[in-house]
Amino acid sequence: MIRRLLARVFAPLDMGLLAPMLLLIGCGLTVLFSAAGEDGGKVLDQVRNLAIAITLMWAISLVPTQYLIQVALPVYVVGVVLLIGVALFGEVSHGARRWLNIGVTRIQPSELMKIAMPLMLAWYFHRREANIRLWDFLIAAVLLAVPMLLIVKQPDLGTGLLIASSGFYVLFLAGLSWKILVSLAVLAGAGMFPAWSLMHDYQRQRILTLLDPAQDPLGAGYHTIQSTIALGSGGISGKGWMNGTQTHLDFLPERTTDFIFAVYGEEFGLIGNIILLTLYFALIVRGMMIAYGAGNLFGRLLAGSLTLTFFTYAFVNMGMVSGILPVVGVPLPLVSYGGTALVTILLGLGILMGIHSQKKLVQT
Amino acid sequence: MASTGFPDQQLHGFRLRVWFCGFVVLGLFGTLATRFYFLQVVQHDHYQTLAENNRMSIVPVVPNRGLILDRSGIVLANNFSAYTLEITPSKVASVDETIDALATLIDITPRDRRRFKKLREESHRLERLPIKNRLSEAEVARFAANRFRFPGVDINAKLFRNYPQGLTASHVVGYIGRINDKDLENLEARDKLSNYRGSDHLGKIGVEEAHEAELHGQTGFEQVEIDASGRAVRVLSRDEPVAGNNLVLSLDLKLQQITEKAFGKYRGALVAIDPNNGEILALVSQPGYDPNLFVDGIDQISWDDYNNSPDKPLTNRALRGVYPPGSTIKPFMALAGLYYGKRTPATTIFDPGYFVLSGSSHHYRCWRSGGHGSVDLKKSIVISCDTYYYGLANELGIDKINEFLGKFSFGQKTGIDVEDEISGNLPSRAWKQKRFKQVWYPGETVITGIGQGYTLVTPLQLAQATAILANQGNTVKPHLVKAIQNSRTGETTLITYPTERPFDFKPEDIALVREAMVAVTQPGGTAARAAAGAEYAFGGKTGTAQVVGMKQGERYDEKKIDERNRDHALFIAFAPADHPTIALGMVIENGGHGGSTAAPIARQVFDYYLLGKVPASQIEEASDEEEHD
Secondary structure (H helix, E strand, C coil), X not given: CHHHHHHHHHCCCCHHHHHHHHHHHHHHHHHHHHHCCCCHHHHHHHHHHHHHHHHHHHHHHCCCHHHHHHHHHHHHHHHHHHHHHHHHHCEEECCXXXXXXXXXXXXXXXXXXXXXXXXXXXHHHHHCHHHCCHHHXXXXXXXXXXXXXXXXXXXXHHHHHHHHHHHHHHHHHCCCCHHHHHXXXXXXXXXXXXXXXXXXHHHHXXXXXXXXXXXXXXXXXXXXXXXXHHHHHHCCCCCCCCCCHHHHCCCCCCCCCCCHHHHHHHHHHHHHHHHHHHHHHXXXXXXXXXXXXXXXXXXXXXXXXXXXXXXXXHHHHHHHHCCCCCCCCCCCCCCCCCHHHHHHHHHHHHHHHHHHHHHHHHHC | CCCCCCHHHHHHHHHHHHHHHHHHHXXXXXXXXXXXXXXXXXXXXXXXXXXXXXXXXXXXXXXXXXXXXXXXXXXXXXXXXEEEEEECHHHCCCHHHHHHHHHCCCCCCHHHHHHHHHHHHHCCCCCCEEEECCCCHHHHHHHHHCHHHCCCEEEEEEEEEECCCCCCCHHHHCEEEECCHHHHHHHHHCCCXXXXXXXXXXXXXXXXXXXXHHHHCECEEEEEEECCCCCEEEEEEEECCECCCEEEECCCHHHHHHHHHHHCCCCEEEEEEECCCCEEEEEXXXXXXXXHHHCCCCCHHHHXXXXXXXXXXXXXXXXXXXXXXXXXXXXXXXXXXXXXXXXXXXXCEEECCEECCCCCCCXXXXXXXXXXXXXXXXXXXXXXXXXXXXXXXXXXXXXXXXXXXXXXXXXXXXXXXXXXXXXXXXXXXXXXXHHHCCCXXXXXXXXXXXXXXXXXXXXXXXXHHHHHHHCCCCECCCEXXXXXXXCCCCCEEECCCCCECCCCCCHHHHHHHHHHHHHHCCCCCCCHHHHCCCCCCCEEEEEEECCCCCCCCCCCCHHHCCHXXXXXEEEEEXXXXXXXXXXXXXXXXXXXXXXXXXXXXXXXXXXXXXXXXXXXXXXXXXXXXXXXX
């Protein structure tokens, strides 16, 4: 009896996801100890964050998909209302209006939107399953654009684009026609030329700095210059744990959060980086397999979007640290220090596990 | 868009797309792996040199701030290099103990401690703060020998701003101060933060603030090798900073000094403008302050002294002091009368000593109780007849007065090239409705005619209005910066402003009013005494502005009134009479009558500017300061 209950309770914890996830978390804690200057306090903090986030992941994996379908719309509406609240009464911190004070605590509604957006769009297409038309993609595009614009206005361009991409993945997986995709890409490309000629000099300068950080070594380019030095000097096998000179001589900014990958790459080298990429790849492939085999359209779209969003985080972060993408505030999933992002990521993985386990239940 | 009605076909399409995504993920991860290979294998040696053997650091190199010079090249603000002792509070265990220990090596005054305390309270950046500036050679050597005892304390060679003229022209030059949190936000908002990495200061007020963009220059940077303890070993490459540009002011420093001294103990302001090109020759606001005290953070006691003084030395009265113009408004009112056809040069009125509005019994009194008898336009200015202007204002009406005086820059910003100018007030019906929710009364128009009531002007506006008159009704924006010297090429760019003509004045009207103003300084006029013996003719108009109201029938007795409640003395003037090259407006606070206290100062200004004559009282510096009565 107890054994059956236990089996039931632990059933959703999919080993295919869990194994790479735990290994990545292990990498994260190891490198955090070094990045934080051998400060055990920060590691303990992160362990506490992990305990909370893993519990939440496990809890949400037990929630039936049917129930997720029911709450998709309300969650989305609450998210949009909170974002409007931020725009009207939000608290300004570091020049951006992102936080909303709800009496007990401050919340950052854009974080909620990271889950709410794929949930909502998957629900929408699931409802229209039998008869999805071009019209539905237009409505979905509006549902996607409203919260995105609210977040971009905060201003938080990075998060806005990431949330937009999570919605776009749903549209793509729901079958948005290639013709439209290609025309959109061509339009965007063609739009760049008039945009460039209309821009102010300083705006052009900003873009040029993104492309070539060496142009502004004291300002925007500083992070990238220091992080590429860290990676490059790591070499094939790295300088060894806690031996990263860039890190330990205070050159690397934000080295426990957005730029933690530079510390990792400096200390563990190319070999470490390839291992990390492999772990991420394993987790993403498992997520896609879950999407591939999910029992209904809602599950398929949601699982696919969550997996691709996870990939996007990892790719954008490593791309920015290694200097091939502009610097936007995106943490490295499961590795960067910080509780909020961790909860969001693990909730996503929990939903994936739930989708998978319920398909098994249906089959058995 | 085809409908995907068949679930099987839909499922098939979905799975194809998942495969597609899988390949995209693989491709992009492959890109990352390639990038890692490039950085960590191909270019490893390059980064290895940068990072491991020779650790590189990028250090901003602060540009030299531009100089501020007067029109003949005398330095008003420059820089000098000196050693400064700095503490990084986050890196020392106890700031107070550290300072006590340092005090055994270096002379640290209580003022240094107070200033450091204030700096710490104002600064939230994790940064080094100066405990002592301008160390002597001996102090530098003593600290260097004991450096190991003081982690978190450093000596740095820095450029300091210096204002060699001290109090003189302080309100013009202004000062720079340490960058505070609010400045940082402003810099960030204007996307200028990276150019201020390494800069501790920026302009806070005056020319230093208004022309910050010219003066600051472009920050350079150095790539330096540092050893494991963080000390610079070798410079790898250097991008030179571009020094800020020098500003040449239109100000004549000698004229400024003579004017400030001529004010003696009086508070007040004077602005002198070249009417032909809008260049400001002198801009005095008394008392002034010592800008040198502000550069590295003023200590609390000096700050309180300035801030709480009833003399308000930190207020620039020339731009921000507002006063009723009193009788100095009369030449402009006369011009309005001619312009709108309410008066001709020959029109005379009879002044019984008062004016009565029809339907009212209130007596608007002329300053001379017996009246001036028969008065025409010229005489009305020469003797400053109030009754003439009560009637004229009543006939013109407030709307025309408002429109006309506005053309002389009264009640509006002149657009001078420094910040914080205020506009004063030129009353109108709309203004009163908005301000007091009341209609405009005819009696208020009457007193507006003699510059009393709601009208408030700044000394700068008085000077500008006089300059417009002196320039035949043409206006040029008043300005302090005459030229900008490029720090690299040495090339000088002159700053000029276009001449505008806001109203189509008749030349003969202006000629008549100017003629009357010249008569003011001749025997029989209100400023005759101040002009006695002058080798040139000049035009002027005296004015007096009440500080406390007088009841009907009460008499003003200067001797019985508290000094701070005495009337303000005003004077406007231009010289020489025929082709003026200088026009001025001035206010002496609590100075009594314009003819007796203000006009003699104007005379000294003209004597120096036109003839190079230094007032006798200022030649013998040893002699007692003369009192101006």
